[in-house]
Amino acid sequence: xxxxxxxxxxxxxxxxxxxxxxxxxxxxxxxxxxxxxxxxxxxxxxxxxxxxxxxxxxxxxxxxxxxxxxxxxxxxxxxxxxxxxxxxxxxxxxxxxxxxxxxxxxxxxxxxxxxxxxxxxxxxxxxxxxxxxxxxxxxxxxxxxxxxxxxxxxxxxxxxxxxxxxxxxxxxxxxxxxxxxxxxxxxxxxxxxxxxxxxxxxxxxxxxxxxxxxxxxxxxxxxxxxxxxxxxxxxxxxxxxxxxxxxxxxxxxxxxxxxxxxx
Amino acid sequence: xxxxxxxxxxxxxxxxxxxxxxxxxxxxxxxxxxxxxxxxxxxxxxxxxxxxxxxxxxxxxxxxxxxxxxxxxxxxxxxxxxxxxxxxxxxxxxxxxxxxxxxxxxxxxxxxxxxxxxxxxxxxxxxxxxxxxxxxxxxxxxxxxxxxxxxxxxxxxxxxxxxxxxxxxxxxxxxxxxxxxxxxxxxxxxxxxxxxxxxxxxxxxxxxxxxxxxxxxxxxxxxxxxxxxxxxxxxxxxxxxxxxxxxxxxxxxxxxxxxxxxxxxxxxxxxxxxxxxxxxxxxxxxxxxxxxxxxxxxxxxxxxxxxx
Numbered sequence: 001x002x003x004x005x006x007x008x009x010x011x012x013x014x015x016x017x018x019x020x021x022x023x024x025x026x027x028x029x030x031x032x033x034x035x036x037x038x039x040x041x042x043x044x045x046x047x048x049x050x051x052x053x054x055x056x057x058x059x060x061x062x063x064x065x066x067x068x069x070x071x072x073x074x075x076x077x078x079x080x081x082x083x084x085x086x087x088x089x090x091x092x093x094x095x096x097x098x099x100x101x102x103x104x105x106x107x108x109x110x111x112x113x114x115x116x117x118x119x120x121x122x123x124x125x126x127x128x129x130x131x132x133x134x135x136x137x138x139x140x141x142x143x144x145x146x147x148x149x150x151x152x153x154x155x156x157x158x159x160x161x162x163x164x165x166x167x168x169x170x171x172x173x174x175x176x177x178x179x180x181x182x183x184x185x186x187x188x189x190x191x192x193x194x195x196x197x198x199x200x201x202x203x204x205x206x207x208x209x210x211x212x213x214x215x216x217x218x219x220x221x222x223x224x225x226x227x228x229x230x231x232x233x234x235x236x237x238x239x240x241x242x243x244x245x246x247x248x249x250x251x252x253x254x255x256x257x258x259x260x261x262x263x
Numbered sequence: 264x265x266x267x268x269x270x271x272x273x274x275x276x277x278x279x280x281x282x283x284x285x286x287x288x289x290x291x292x293x294x295x296x297x298x299x300x301x302x303x304x305x306x307x308x309x310x311x312x313x314x315x316x317x318x319x320x321x322x323x324x325x326x327x328x329x330x331x332x333x334x335x336x337x338x339x340x341x342x343x344x345x346x347x348x349x350x351x352x353x354x355x356x357x358x359x360x361x362x363x364x365x366x367x368x369x370x371x372x373x374x375x376x377x378x379x380x381x382x383x384x385x386x387x388x389x390x391x392x393x394x395x396x397x398x399x400x401x402x403x404x405x406x407x408x409x410x411x412x413x414x415x416x417x418x419x420x421x422x423x424x425x426x427x428x429x430x431x432x433x434x435x436x437x438x439x440x441x442x443x444x445x446x447x448x449x450x451x452x453x454x455x456x457x458x459x460x461x462x463x464x465x466x467x468x469x470x471x472x473x474x475x476x477x478x479x480x481x482x483x484x485x486x487x488x489x490x491x492x493x494x495x496x497x498x499x500x501x502x503x504x505x506x507x508x509x510x511x512x513x514x515x516x517x518x519x520x521x522x523x524x525x526x527x528x529x530x531x532x533x534x535x536x537x538x539x540x541x542x543x544x545x546x547x548x549x550x551x552x553x554x555x556x557x558x559x560x561x562x563x564x565x566x567x568x569x570x571x
Contacts, residue, residue: 009364013357020352091348095409098313098344099365100337253332256316258277259346 002108006101010109011116018079018117027075027118031125034063035132055133063129064214067122068206072157073187075121077179079114080165083107084252085175091259103253107166111245115162122154146211153209160202160237163244170252202240208233266291267417267448268312272321275307275472282307283318284472290450294443296459296480297452299469305452306345308469309421312450313342325417338366341415343406345422345452349394355381355405356390362409380408383438385431399426407435418442418449424458436462491515492533494540497553501526504551507543508536 018024042052084107087093096106130138130147137143164182168175190197190204198204207214208228228236268290275282283304299305310316311323314330314337323329328336350358356377363377381387384404394402403426410418418439424432439449439462453459459466460480468475476482498504501523508514508528513536516529530536544551 003367006365006367009361013353013361013364016357017350017352090350091344091346092350094313094315094342094344094346094348095362097315098337098340098342099362100334100367101365102334103332259315 003102003105006105007109007112010096010101010106011113014110014113015116018113023078024117024121027078027121028124031067031071031121032128033125034058034066035125035129037062038129038133055135056137059130059133060212061215063126063133064210064212067126067129067154068157068210068214069203071125072122072154073161073183075118076158076161077165077176077183079118080111080162081169081175081179083110083114083166083169084257085169088257088259093257093259097257104249107170107245107249107252111162111166111248115158118158118162119155122158123151126150126154149209149211153206153211156209156234156237157202157206159241160206160244163241163248164202167244167248167251170248170255202237204228205233205237205240209237267326268450269324269327270308270311270321271323273308273311273318273323274320275311275316275318281472283311285321286469286472286474287321288467288474288477290448292443292446292448293465294439294449294451294463296463296466297450297469298454298456298459298466299452299475300454303454303469304472305454305469306421307472309345309419309450309452312419313337313340338413339416341410341413341418343410343418343420343423345425347399347402347426349402349405351395352393354391354393355386355397355401358394358405359390359408359412363412366413376412380412381405383411384408385434400428400431403427404431404435411438416447418447420449420451422453423451424453432458491529491531492536492556493527493529494536495525495527495553495555496540496551497521497525498549498551500549503547504543504549507547507549508539510539513539 038053038055038058041058044050045052084093087096127147130150134143134147138147165175165179168179168182172178187201187203190201203214205228208230227233266289268288270286270288273283273286273288286304286308297305297308307316311318312325312330314333317331325336326339330336353361359377359381360373363373363380366373366376368376378387381390384407386401386404386408389397389401394405397405403423407420407423410420420439424435427435439451442449443463451459451462464480465478466480467477496504501519505517505519505526505528509517513532514528514530516527518527518529519525520527528536540554543549
């Protein structure tokens, strides 16, 4: 039986530890990088009496790729895989695995804490960038809806990527390296491969969720695969996430974790 | 006597490395010492007991229940791990409260138990400090506190006194004896014989993944008594001391080192040797600055016993 109270306790504890961690603080600051770049560019343009860079162009060609093709993947990897690998590295897994708590509760509570903090980091950077690049647009209902849709797309992306990297984290020793290969290898290469390889990436579906299209590389043979619709993309990503999460729980339950030289 | 832990033919390998080899053991209520040199298999045994590892062969049952993935069983078990492992970003209070909460108590009960555990190990004054600011001894006491929150029927302690100052060693040992009187089962591992001896007479000796002996600590003491012992003494007149110590059958060998500042005696009659040493030193003007026993540890005893 699922004990929601214990999940809540685990969630609360790890949200607190994450919010105090240097990693989270770094990622929050890092999420502000595009804002800083935008301000620097336009400051220079002001100094040299050049035409200012249009905020919407910067958001589409700079902000969107930064957040949706780099930041989300990176934070999902470094937080998702760390749900269990941090516990192994710090040898604190003992405290969770020898407590009267099911493996489902441990993984569910910790994973949701990591998701929340990852999303918070993304939201801070992306909202500030959107506001600073759409000073007029944000005052309209349409602008607000676009911002909300972006946040929702970011949330779904973080859930999908984090679930995958959680699976890597519970089952592989070098989960971060393999995750990096996946993000910057497979996800990038698949976008330019002919055929339906793109369908085996999270990014393919993510692009359908975003209200502002993310610029893509052109394919080798320029055979474009028809983008899935919004509902199809959303359902597919949620199914992916559920499968990855269920597999993670299964492995976490079955696997023994060696924390040191066992003697 | 009721069996609390029943292990049957337990074997565990890490790849090609043997952790435990066909251990069968029944453990009843009371304090049970688990002794063995580093690398003997004590921690592997305790990890199997606490469901962190599954034996490759054999079966382990606690309170007649299987252990691995049996989370309900952990409601009755307290565990203090050997590692100096802790969450860096939290205070002692936050950690203990978290651990207490995992037992499913109400909010008030969670707080009450967490506070009581901290009181028992003398950490209430520093409960709001981050664990990173604790000394090793304080962290060890915090770990111990986390293992006694639930007033468990079975307490499993892996090297619980490592890094703890002498005063708290005495207090923790006293606490464990009180738990024993309450009818609880406590398993304590250590590689220091005197540590275990201060808690219990009942020991299991583990060496190279096997149970070497199981029973009264006096039997182990007798084995150690016959073990040729080296005693190193630094004094201002090592030749004079050696001359006074020589008697019929007490010494096997005498060796002078460091320009005769240090003398090493070898004896197989440890108790008689120390009686004579004490009287010799007190009845002479020889100034002794250091007495050590280089092989007074379990490893050398085990090496001797298995005939290396």
